[in-house]
Amino acid sequence: xxxxxxxxxxxxPALKEPGNFTLMLEGEEIVDAALRLGxxxxxxxKAAESRNFIQAMYLIERVCGICSHAxxxxxxxxxxxxxxxxxxxxxxAIRVITGELERIHSHLLWLGxxxxxxxxxxxxxxxxxxxxxxxDALETLSGNRVHYSINTIGGVRRDIGKEQIEDILKKxxxxxxxxxxxxxxxxxxxxxxxxxxxxxxxxxxxxxxxxACGPLLRASGVARDVRxxxxxxxxxxxxxxxxxxxxxxVFGRVYVRVFEILESVKIxxxxxxxxxxxxxxxxxxxxxxxxxxxxxxxxxRGEDIHYVKTDGGVNPSRVKLRAPTLANFESVxxxxxxxxxxxxxxxxxxxxxxxxxxxxxxxxxxxxxxxxIETFKDLRLKSIEHYxxxxxxxxxx
Amino acid sequence: xxxxxxxxxxxxxxxxxxxxFAAGLTADWVDRKLxxxxxxxxxxxxxxxxxxxVKLVSKETITPKAVDxxxxxxxxxxxxxxxxxxxMMIPLQNMDALLSFQGDLIVIAYMLTIPTMCLFLIGWxxxxxxxxxxxxxxxxxxxxxxxxxxxxxxGPAVIAGSWSVGDIAFYYNAKPVMTAVNIAGLxxxxxxxxxxxxxxxxxxxxxxxxxxxxxxxxxxGKLYAFIKxxxxxxxxxxxxxxxxxxxxxxxxxxxxxxxxxxxxxxxAIIFISALIxxxxxxxRIEQMINxxxxxxxxxxxxxxxxxxxxxxxxx
Amino acid sequence: xxxxxxALREVFKNLFTAPSTAGYPHAKACPDAGYRARIKYTPQxxxxxxxxxxxxxxxxxxxxxxxxxxxxxxxxxxxVTPPVRKFECKxxxxxxxxxxxxxxxxxxxxxxxxxxxxxxxxxxxALTDVTKAG
Numbered sequence: 001x002x003x004x005x006x007x008x009x010x011x012x013p014a015l016k017e018p019g020n021f022t023l024m025l026e027g028e029e030i031v032d033a034a035l036r037l038g039x040x041x042x043x044x045x046k047a048a049e050s051r052n053f054i055q056a057m058y059l060i061e062r063v064c065g066i067c068s069h070a071x072x073x074x075x076x077x078x079x080x081x082x083x084x085x086x087x088x089x090x091x092x093a094i095r096v097i098t099g100e101l102e103r104i105h106s107h108l109l110w111l112g113x114x115x116x117x118x119x120x121x122x123x124x125x126x127x128x129x130x131x132x133x134x135x136d137a138l139e140t141l142s143g144n145r146v147h148y149s150i151n152t153i154g155g156v157r158r159d160i161g162k163e164q165i166e167d168i169l170k171k172x173x174x175x176x177x178x179x180x181x182x183x184x185x186x187x188x189x190x191x192x193x194x195x196x197x198x199x200x201x202x203x204x205x206x207x208x209x210x211x212a213c214g215p216l217l218r219a220s221g222v223a224r225d226v227r228x229x230x231x232x233x234x235x236x237x238x239x240x241x242x243x244x245x246x247x248x249x250v251f252g253r254v255y256v257r258v259f260e261i262l263e264s265v266k267i268x269x270x271x272x273x274x275x276x277x278x279x280x281x282x283x284x285x286x287x288x289x290x291x292x293x294x295x296x297x298x299x300x301r302g303e304d305i306h307y308v309k310t311d312g313g314v315n316p317s318r319v320k321l322r323a324p325t326l327a328n329f330e331s332v333x334x335x336x337x338x339x340x341x342x343x344x345x346x347x348x349x350x351x352x353x354x355x356x357x358x359x360x361x362x363x364x365x366x367x368x369x370x371x372x373i374e375t376f377k378d379l380r381l382k383s384i385e386h387y388x389x390x391x392x393x394x395x396x397x
Numbered sequence: 398x399x400x401x402x403x404x405x406x407x408x409x410x411x412x413x414x415x416x417x418f419a420a421g422l423t424a425d426w427v428d429r430k431l432x433x434x435x436x437x438x439x440x441x442x443x444x445x446x447x448x449x450x451v452k453l454v455s456k457e458t459i460t461p462k463a464v465d466x467x468x469x470x471x472x473x474x475x476x477x478x479x480x481x482x483x484x485m486m487i488p489l490q491n492m493d494a495l496l497s498f499q500g501d502l503i504v505i506a507y508m509l510t511i512p513t514m515c516l517f518l519i520g521w522x523x524x525x526x527x528x529x530x531x532x533x534x535x536x537x538x539x540x541x542x543x544x545x546x547x548x549x550x551x552g553p554a555v556i557a558g559s560w561s562v563g564d565i566a567f568y569y570n571a572k573p574v575m576t577a578v579n580i581a582g583l584x585x586x587x588x589x590x591x592x593x594x595x596x597x598x599x600x601x602x603x604x605x606x607x608x609x610x611x612x613x614x615x616x617x618g619k620l621y622a623f624i625k626x627x628x629x630x631x632x633x634x635x636x637x638x639x640x641x642x643x644x645x646x647x648x649x650x651x652x653x654x655x656x657x658x659x660x661x662x663x664x665a666i667i668f669i670s671a672l673i674x675x676x677x678x679x680x681r682i683e684q685m686i687n688x689x690x691x692x693x694x695x696x697x698x699x700x701x702x703x704x705x706x707x708x709x710x711x712x
Numbered sequence: 713x714x715x716x717x718x719a720l721r722e723v724f725k726n727l728f729t730a731p732s733t734a735g736y737p738h739a740k741a742c743p744d745a746g747y748r749a750r751i752k753y754t755p756q757x758x759x760x761x762x763x764x765x766x767x768x769x770x771x772x773x774x775x776x777x778x779x780x781x782x783x784x785x786x787x788x789x790x791x792v793t794p795p796v797r798k799f800e801c802k803x804x805x806x807x808x809x810x811x812x813x814x815x816x817x818x819x820x821x822x823x824x825x826x827x828x829x830x831x832x833x834x835x836x837x838a839l840t841d842v843t844k845a846g
Binding site: 117194341 | 529530601604675680684
């Protein structure tokens with residue numbers, strides 16, 4: 001059979017953002033896949049260097065339209081660390097609330113997108129309808145449906161009222177019952193099984209080798225979640241499970257995400273029912289001292305890592321961010337090979353890709369000619385040291 | 398002179414092109430509206446399919462440079478002609494079709510494969526990778542659903558002992574009990590219809606998240622409007638065929654009452670089709686073929702055998 | 713475990729319930745009272761500190777003093793009163809990202825956000841809010 005090359009993207013109905021997957025087909029089977037990124041490079045890191053700390057926060061928030069709170073919180077935490085600010089507990093709670101609401105809406109959105117990719121538009125419409133409850137809750141909480149802008153350096157910008165808490169709790173009940181319905185539907189509908197089970201296999205070893213993160217990694221049976229491994233905000237005190245699945249396929253990813261919605265509901269109930277009292281922000285110092293900081297944050301799509309370096313000036317001197325999608329792209333080409341063309345959109349969608357978050361530019365300094373190779377071992381030792389300073393010991397792993 | 402005028406009326410107005418045009422667009426709207434309401438959406442207003450058609454017709458038609466066959470521009474009209482010819486052989490508001498002869502059932506069944514062939518050729522001549530994959534899928538899928546569909550249509554013909562659609566409808570009117578024998582056949586035919594009309598779960602040839610527009614990828618403007626129209630018309634024709642073959646046509650009524658019965662049956666078939674569409678995910682091509690050969694065809698065979706036995710015992 | 717047509721009941725139920733989509737723009741959309749949209753400026757309260765301009769992530773605000781030539785007035789009793797300074801605020805709606813950071817930055821509450829969100833216009837002049845004192 002002749003080999004056909006089918007370009008999936010940069011513009012393609014299956015992709016919501018530009019990215020290119022060149023698929024080599026033999027009949028319907030994908031024998032080879034190549035990945036090309038960079039269609040959506042916006043130069044956000046560089047732009048952040050020419051803005052002051054508050055302006056940069058709003059810029060970083062716009063890295064992603066879905067996990068905007070994740071990026072903003074990650075950046076703001078870095079700046080707070082550099083300033084040495086102690087965040088009030090009520091502010092931490094409000095950040096957790098926004099973050100978990102964001103996770104629910106992101107996972108419901110993903111469920112709809114995945115259903116649309118396999119032509120199950122009814123599920124798509126239902127899950128997006130139910131997502132509206134969360135969007136409304138976020139609107140009353142923060143003043144916007146997408147870019148919540150609830151963070152400020154040293155806390156949050158808006159307090160949460162009693163009525164809002166009751167309103168959110170009521171909406172959570174609705175979302176919980178609907179999520180249970182989707183779990184029922186996903187376990188029963190045979191066409192859904194036929195399209196998701198055994199598709200896009202990513203065994204545990206491959207997932208670890210390719211540094212997958214987030215729900216993709218958890219669906220390959222690795223219980224890794226920043227909220228548990230390296231707790232930030234209030235997560236250390238909250239009771240929740242890390243959902244994993246040993247299915248290693250798209251069905252496992254559906255399973256992980258849908259059950260994570262229920263876990264998020266559980267977290268939200270705990271926080272909303274025991275809101276700490278007190279102020280919601282502390283004053284930001286007039287001058288940010290020189291320093292650097294790295295923060296990890298469990299975004300809906302996986303581990304989000306931000307690095308901020310300051311030199312005591314009005315602007316950050318370097319902002320580096322690694323969106324979770326970049327880590328997950330490594331696995332896509334592996335998962336595509338050997339599957340059918342019909343599965344390609346679903347496999348790509350199953351990592352919940354966010355292209356514009358991902359596209360970065362690397363500058364290689366050719367002039368100095370200096371290069372230094374850090375082996376995996378060195379990096380590992382360095383990271384263990386880093387966590388030891390924070391009081392977490394990973395050396396036994 | 399009068400005969401010619403009558404024939405022109407038949408061809409151009411009722412039950413010919415104008416009726417099919419109006420009915421096709423209405424069926425399109427009913428389908429979209431039902432689909433939307435099942436998904437808790439509002440759905441389009443009644444004139445939306447017409448507005449879509451008018452808009453598409455008024456748009457520029459772009460022919461890709463790589464297309465070198467005149468067939469690219471002709472195929473949509475061939476599809477419409479084939480579909481519109483079929484309606485002449487199917488009884489609508491009364492018990493007789495305009496053209497009725499022994500074996501018209503087989504002729505209709507084959508005429509209805511012409512639009513599918515047109516889709517295949519459209520994809521083939523479009524010279525686009527998406528259209529090429531789409532046209533391969535059209536053909537693969539065609540071999541899967543056509544057999545059970547044809548076998549299902551044979552059941553009523555065996556029971557009625559006639560190859561004529563009109564006779565079959567007449568027979569069922571005389572013996573309405575016999576309709577029950579072919580219920581399974583009707584179900585098989587309705588499922589195969591989803592493949593013929595390329596609707597979920599068998600909309601594989603133009604699965605937009607995989608291969609963009611499938612065979613239609615390179616089509617635009619007027620040509621796209623007409624090929625879409627042919628698909629809508631096909632819906633009406635096949636629904637009318639099912640109503641005559643499986644459900645006893647107009648139940649012996651004629652005129653306005655007969656027309657209402659006919660419309661009611663069309664609506665029921667469109668409703669079931671919309672329901673199937675909203676309940677399932679699109680399957681993969683090999684799953685579709687497995688399903689058609691392992692489930693639908695044996696079911697249609699069993700139905701055929703039952704029909705033969707019933708015919709032998711009670712006929 | 714597999715049950716064909718698992719969504720049948722839900723689909724039928726939805727067929728007979730009112731659609732959850734709204735007929736916008738025929739039906740009005742009402743955002744929440746805390747929604748951040750068009751920024752309103754009160755020139756009487758402004759002191760011209762330019763904090764909002766400095767912190768605006770989109771550089772959408774410009775505030776200019778209209779009467780820099782006004783001299784302080786010396787009263788008959790020798791008391792010097794500074795002139796009433798008049799400000800003009802231009803907010804470029806094509807640049808504004810509606811984050812309302814300016815509202816937070818302003819300690820005189822001269823800026824506040826409203827719930828007007830239907831700001832699209834084909835007229836370019838309508839996309840710049842100019843508010844002048846007096």
